[in-house]
Amino acid sequence: MTWIDLRDDGWGLDNLPYGVFSTDGPDRRVGVAVGGHVLDLAAAARDLWPAMAGTFAEGTLDRFMARGRAVWDETRERVTGWLTDAAHERAVRPHLVDRDAVRLHLPFTVADYVDFYASEHHAANLGRMFRPGQEPLTPNWRHLPIGYHGRAGTVVVSGTPVVRPCGQRRTPDGDIVFGPSTRLDIEAELGFVVGAPSEPGTPVPVEDFADHVFGACLVNDWSARDIQSWEYVPLGPFLGKSFATSVSPWVVPLAALERARVEPPVRDPRPLPYLDDAGMEGWGLDIRLEVRLNGHAVSRPPFAGMYWTAAQQLAHMTVNGASLRTGDLFASGTISGPRPDERGSLIELSWAGESPIELPDGSKRTFLEDGDEVVITATAPGSGGGAVSFGEVRGVIVAPRAG
Structure with a gap:
């Protein structure tokens, strides 16, 4: 009452x-x-x-x-x-x-930003697109949570306009050109915010997750796929990711998500001991997202099926002795489910542009156009039988600035 x-x-x-x-x-x-x-x-x-x-x-x-x-x-x-x-x-x-x-x-000062790649469905979909005829997942994917370090200074609060980035890209004819990204994408994700720091050289085990992580928020890790695909070999994402990452303004405390905890998927092969959460209450979370493009729902990704949990991601992030700082933000990576309407990125929803998304006004999208607005929302079950809302993370694409 x-x-x-x-x-x-x-x-x-x-x-x-x-x-x-x-x-x-x-x-x-x-x-x-x-x-x-x-x-x-x-x-x-x-x-x-x-x-x-x-x-x-x-x-x-x-x-x-x-x-x-x-x-x-x-x-x-x-x-x-x-x-x-x-x-x-x-x-x-x-x-x-x-x-x-x-x-x-922006509710906290972002100290470091790390983005993971924890959805098996998302990783497999991209593997099928870009490595047809081969095993969709890379050999290391089921052994460790793959991630990259992003740019903390370009994490922005929901509602901040997203300027279309410019950069190098390779055309279908093989020419190397510079200009605005033509394959601007979204990634619907959940972010986790570190509160309590850790000592340098001291790994944080999976069972200590809740002692360090303050809460969770929504993340849209905007991605310029054409810039990314040209630059990422051999060191991974850089300018295709670093121009903007949007977060929701409300941080839901972990204590509010106790009722949402579910067992994560079975891992095969069994992870190495520092990642092994068998026998303990897992940190899978029954959180359901919705992605709306110009007011139209295009996807409803389920977080519960994510292969690697946030607790495992934190353990992996610190196992080499890297310390945590207050305000560290690490995100799940794109959340995608097994069904086509559960994919958390436009590159999956349009299958790399082969199957455009049809909107109610008759327009079609493969990737984002200037003026497009993306809104991601999410809810989880609450301990009192009600719902827990994450609010929204919203962003409008604006034309690149003259430079």
Whole structure:
């Protein structure tokens, strides 16, 4: 029970995601989304939890995330109490802001950005396109979570326009040209945000995942496929990926996803010991995404079938001694399911341009055109029987700038 009017729309007490917002002025502060409101945590804490007021007034989640799991859990417990105990209504209600009236910002300082390649269906689809007649997966794919280091400085919050990138590409005739990407794509992903850092030289085992990862958000890892295909051999993605990565403004805490936990797929061969999660509760997650292109749903990727979990990705990312920093963001890679309408990228949905996507207005797409808008949303089951919403990550493609 709560004294706030709530709808069953994913923004109830099961969720309580964290973000950073402002209203009329420039001041940014930490907030929690609940129903149609944002609870100003800095203001509420001044009255009810003075020791934490400064942490929530900093304008990013950085300091709060760095405090670690015990503080995250205590904060969630206190906020839930404030919103359910009628004795707190008089103190809390003045600090509720209409969610439609706030401006949302990038919620944390991105320290490092890593993107993985964890969907077997996505990896196999791309293998069939580009290596026909060969084994779709590379020999190492089922042995380790493959990933690449991205550019933290171009991670942007939902709603930021995405400028079409320029770069080198090879034409079908074999000419090397420079210009705007003609095969601009999306990648529907889930991102995980590190809160508690780790010591250099000390790997983080899979069982310590929840002690370091603060929460999850939506990610669209925009991709210029023509630039990527020309540059990626032998060192992997670079300019085809580094121009923009969009994230949703609300970070859903891991504690809100307990009900969503499911067993991941069976791994064959069995992973090496540092990646082996057999015998422990896995970190597969029953999260369902939806991808809309110009308002039309084109895909509904299921996250539950991802081959490698975020816990395994974190273990692999640190097994060589690489340390974690507060604000590290690592993403799942494109989420794709077994059905054609569950593919999380346009290159799969159009099968590399061979089968254009038809939109309700009669237009067709293989890749993105200037003016196109992509919106990715997601929901998961909540512990109280309701839904947990991730909100949305939105982006509009704009023409390249003259340089």
